[in-house]
């Protein structure tokens with residue numbers, strides 16, 4: 772959900788909604804610069820997943836983290852989060868929030884078109900970022916992310932419903948076994964065997 776604000780913030784957020792609904796590319800750098808916490812609360816499916824997890828101190832990679840609505844929620848539960856995004860404003864704001872709350876979050880500014888994780892994670896999550904990339908680029912990125920999920924770890928994707936079958940094909944072609952833990956409209960959560 773988007774925060775509603777008066778004045779320029781409201782106009783900018785309305786513009787964002789219009790672009791978002793049309794599926795057009797949007798300038799997130801501008802949105803984040805003008806509107807703190809522009810995307811509102813963390814995504815409920817991720818909240819439910821992490822609240823049910825019987826573990827703490829996990830390592831989590833948030834791919835396309837934006838201003839970190841999910842990353843902040845996850846780090847507050849005691850997990851260590853690395854957030855990656857193209858927007859330096861988003862990463863700066865995430866870093867400032869993390870310092871203010873003394874949370875274990877590391878922000879990385881990077882273009883996902885070329886990004887490959889340098890370490891492995893217990894959980895890799897991608898909240899509505901893959902659809903921002905052209906199909907060959909998004910599928911290639913997913914292929915580069917799979918090896919970074921530790922055995923017994925999870926890959927959590929929220930995206931356009933129409934993109935999910937393509938993600939499933941990438942998983943099917945990978946050498947590891949990926950067990951579905953949530954497959955509903957626009958979500959694909961899998962556990963690596």
Ligand SMILES: C[S@@+](CC[C@H](N)C(=O)[O-])C[C@H]1O[C@@H](n2cnc3c(N)ncnc32)[C@H](O)[C@@H]1O
Pocket residue numbers: 799800810834835836837838839840841855856857858861881882883884897898899900903904
């Ligand atoms: C719909 S927002 C989702 C942000 C965040 N996952 C959330 O749910 O709050 C999409 C994000 O993808 C990022 N993004 C788009 N293209 C990117 C790219 N090529 N490399 C890195 N980040 C990118 C944008 O900056 C934006 O933060």
